[in-house]
Amino acid sequence: MKNLLLQNISKHVSLTSEEEDIIFNAFEKASFKAKTIVIKPGDEAHFTYFVLKGILRSYTIDDNGTIHILSFATPGWWVADMYSYLTGKPAVLYVDVMEDCDVLILQRCDAERLFxxxxxxxxxxxxxTENNLIANQQRILDKMALTAEERYEKFLQKYPDIINCLPQKYIASFIGVTPEFFSKMKSNLLRKK
Amino acid sequence: MKNLLLQNISKHVSLTSEEEDIIFNAFEKASFKAKTIVIKPGDEAHFTYFVLKGILRSYTIDDNGTIHILSFATPGWWVADMYSYLTGKPAVLYVDVMEDCDVLILQRCDAERLFxxxxxxxxxxxxxTENNLIANQQRILDKMALTAEERYEKFLQKYPDIINCLPQKYIASFIGVTPEFFSKMKSNLLRKK
DNA sequence: ATTGGCTGTTAATCTATATTAAGAAATAAA
DNA sequence: TTTATTTCTTAATATAGATTAACAGCCAAT
Structure with missing residues (x-):
């Protein structure tokens, strides 16, 4: 029986069952409780997580203490401090657990051996990585060219499922506005329709 | 004698001279005059350019007609509509020529054969792609967490060479502000020091 | 039941940045 | 050289979104 990871990989490449074994064995399993900070700036975070269960997020905290969310990771998604993972340098992001989670951990050195x-x-x-890059490029352009309202509507379309299990201030942080403004914007939208 | 392309590739992987030949032969050469639009939204732009000479940029134009620059490409850099190149769908970006250029063209189908x-x-x-992704992630966070002034200073550090051969309104567009505000901001910076 | 901590709302005020406009300076074209 | 075009600057005004603050609802822990 294929687990979520192999199912995921097989969407883009087809593996023999020996290859599946080799790959699967390179991962370690772990579970974390909600609110656990699994990566923080400065950590040597030379690994990536594949999410089996739960929700994680990656973010930075700026000089004012404001949180800026880079990504959410639900089952079937990957999350890492890509900078640390890819360059071997200390992490720049926080990654924490929003809902109790099970993850598979892949160390960079094991990834390279596997390649x-x-x-x-x-x-x-x-x-x-290519798909991720496209999405990030679009996000850069959206932040420059669209209003907060338009970015919110795109978010709704793109992640319709994640919305209900997420405090809305996190959505605000992801699309790049304050929770107060987000609240006002939402009630404006309702009034319009 | 190694050309710029092979030199570039050899920074990350080492090739035999047969491999170098195979790769180099997959590229086509082309030259474009300044102001040529080489890709526009809707095009089937299933290729990527490697810049040998000159400068190109990629950007979108929003509903108000404002240009938002995603990237500059100088010699040794790659430029494409990654969305069209990777998915095979119509392009979403403009790519045009800022200074007369020579490029090497790689078609997606040839790239896949080469892989x-x-x-x-x-x-x-x-x-x-990994390195590009990291840079883009950082840019997303910078746009959310930093002021225009801070983004400008980062730009100065990151691309010190490109600045003098570039109209400053293009830098404004890249960091995500209007040329008017950029001008004011710059004179403020001077007054401070 | 009560406390305390999150979360979401509303409203007043503030600020970074956009918009509009108009002139100056620089570049390219004729 | 003169003209035309693009780029840069300055200043007045406008606005999207931030900040601050106060309160209400909700849920978990005592």
């Missing part, structure tokens, strides 16, 4: 052993996995990560 | 033929090239593009 040579199973080139199809390197292909998978290339495609994953 | 199988020369796995090291797939590795190179994986790494390239």
């Amino acid at each position: 040579t052993e199973v080139p199809k996995l390197e292909r998978f990560f290339r495609i994953l | 199988t033929e020369v796995p090291k090239l797939e590795r190179f593009f994986r790494i390239l």
Whole structure:
């Protein structure tokens, strides 16, 4: 029986069952309680998580103490401090747990070993990273070209499922406005319709 | 003698001279005059450029007609409509020529053929995309957490060379402010010091 | 039941940045 | 050189969104 990880990988490359074993064995399993900070700036976070259950988020805290959310990770998604994971330098982000979670952990050094052993996995990560890059480019342009309202509507379309299990101030942080303004904006939207 | 492209690739993977030939032959060469629009939204832009000479930029135009610059590409850099290149769908960006340029063109289908033929090239593009992703993530956070002034100072540090050969309104567009505000901001910075 | 801590709302005020406009300076074209 | 076009600056005004503050609702812990 295929687990979520292999199911996920097989969306982009097809693996033999030996390859599946090799890959799966490179991951370690872990569980964390809600509110656990699993990565913080300065950590040597040379690994990435694949989420099996629960929700995590990655974010920074600026000089005023304001949180800016970079990403949410629900089951089937990856989350890491990409900077630390890819460069081997200390982390720049926080990653914490919003709902009790189970994750699979892949160390960078194991990933690199696997890339040579199973080139199809390197292909998978290339495609994953490519898709991630496109999404991030679009987000940059959206932040420059769209109003908060328009960004919110895009968010609704893109993540309709995640909305109800998420305090709305987190959505505000993700789209880049304060919770107060977000609240006002939402009631404006309701009044309009 | 190695050209700029092979030099660039060899920063991340080492190629035999046969591999170098295979790769180099997959590219087509082209030259464009300044102001040429080489990609526009709707185009089937299933290729990427490697810049040998000159400067290009990628951008969108919003409903008000305002330009938002996503990237500049100088010699040694890549530029494409990543969305069209990677998904095979119509382009969403403009790419145009800021200074007469020579580029090498790689079609997506040739890239995919090469990835199988020369796995090291797939590795190179994986790494390239990874680095690009990190930079884009940081840019998202910078736009949310930093003031325009701070973003400008980061830009100065990151691209000190490109600044003098670039109309400053393009820098304004890249960091996400109007040229008028950018001008004011710059004179404020001077007064401070 | 009561306390305390999150979360969401509303409203007043404030600020960074946008918009509009008009002239100056620089570049390119003729 | 003169003209035209693009770029830069300055200043007045406008606005999207931030800040501050006060309160209400909700849920978990005591």
